[in-house]
Amino acid sequence: MKLSGRIWALGVALTVLSLAALTGCASTSPPPPPEVHSGRPDRGAELITRYGCGSCHTIPGVSRADGLVGPPLTRFGARSYIAGQLPNNADNLSRWITDPQAVEPGTAMPKLGVSAIDAQDIAAYLYTLD
Incomplete structure (x- = not known):
């Protein structure tokens, strides 16, 4: 050749x-859907109401959670990322719920004073939405 x-x-x-x-x-x-090994989804749904998450987000299964300010949280358990940047896993979601401003300074999501245990339960509920 x-x-x-x-x-x-x-x-x-x-x-x-x-x-x-x-x-x-x-x-x-x-990435595969997140796995949650702790947290109480039933309590998480109650906490979503108590913290007023539904005033900004549409959240299936939560009464009066039909807000349009933030993204809808439908099928949250099937999503790959949180806030468009964090891999969707229980630790990242709890961190985001507890202090979103530390994760993404200037984000529209306010710091609501959610405790670590409450964030874990809220995350457990959101992961049922797939």
Whole structure:
């Protein structure tokens, strides 16, 4: 095989490998749904009402939780990210609920004084929404 033929074949091979790499990146699966090992979903639903989360969010299964200020929390358990940046897992969600301003300064979500235990229970409820 002539040198020019080898160079052409090498160019084709590199092109194919580059396309395969790009295609592989584009088809990466999102992280698996979060698993919650603690928290009481029944209490979480009550706390969502008590803290007034429904005044900003639409939350299935919670009476009068039909707010339109923040994003709807429907199918929350099936989401990959919290606030568009944190991987959706119980620790991150509890951190977000407890102090959203520490996670994303300037976010519209206020710090409501949610305790760590209450945040864990609220997270447990939200993860039932898949």
